[in-house]
Amino acid sequence: MMNSLRLVRSAHAGVGDVDVRMMQRAILLARSAALAGEVPIAAVIYRGDEVIAEAANTREREADPTGHAEIVAIREAGRKLGEWRLEGCSMAVTLEPCPMCAGAAVNARLAKLVYGATDPKAGACETLFNIPSDTRLNHRCEMHGGVLSNQCVELLRAFFRERRAEQKRAKEATRAADAAREVRTTASPQVSSAETSSNAKRRSA
Numbered sequence: 164m165m166n167s168l169r170l171v172r173s174a175h176a177g178v179g180d181v182d183v184r185m186m187q188r189a190i191l192l193a194r195s196a197a198l199a200g201e202v203p204i205a206a207v208i209y210r211g212d213e214v215i216a217e218a219a220n221t222r223e224r225e226a227d228p229t230g231h232a233e234i235v236a237i238r239e240a241g242r243k244l245g246e247w248r249l250e251g252c253s254m255a256v257t258l259e260p261c262p263m264c265a266g267a268a269v270n271a272r273l274a275k276l277v278y279g280a281t282d283p284k285a286g287a288c289e290t291l292f293n294i295p296s297d298t299r300l301n302h303r304c305e306m307h308g309g310v311l312s313n314q315c316v317e318l319l320r321a322f323f324r325e326r327r328a329e330q331k332r333a334k335e336a337t338r339a340a341d342a343a344r345e346v347r348t349t350a351s352p353q354v355s356s357a358e359t360s361s362n363a364k365r366r367s368a
């Protein structure tokens with residue numbers, strides 16, 4: 164463990180043991196979110212060694228388009244500190260924040276943002292945009308990407324792999340049900356003709 168911490172730290176100047184530990188905590192949280200059917204992304208907000216708030220995605224559960232882990236954690240941190248400025252706080256998040264969350268990090272005046280996997284579809288810290296470092300904004304966060312990224316990427320990959328397999332199973336079940344229904348439908352004219360002939364028999368009797 165200490166070796167892996169040291170390796171990560173040397174690979175990311177400015178990333179300390181606390182940042183790596185908080186990322187590990189976020190990864191565990193993300194993993195449990197996957198079991199509840201949420202995309203496994205989680206965020207931990209901390210000051211020094213102290214965890215201020217932590218959250219995983221709640222988008223499915225709350226049917227909330229803004230239910231990204233970062234937003235949920237930032238709101239919770241503000242409530243806990245009784246202060247919208249999260250000064251001196253850092254956030255570790257398993258996936259590169261999107262424009263909404265990177266914007267929230269700037270608005271919360273977070274001092275440091277540490278993230279794991281980069282997001283080619285929505286990443287707003289280096290991939291598509293660079294919101295936390297944009298000098299046109301009135302605050303900038305110190306930022307470090309790629310921390311424990313392999314674990315963060317694997318978590319997402321495994322989740323989507325399982326979801327695709329589930330969708331395939333559901334499709335196959337629907338197809339089987341449709342086929343069974345078809346068999347019943349083609350069998351039914353015989354039933355009705357049998358009914359007709361028995362009706363005819365009743366009528367002639």
Ligand SMILES: [Zn+2]
Pocket residue numbers: 231233260261262263264265
């Ligand atoms: Zn987001």
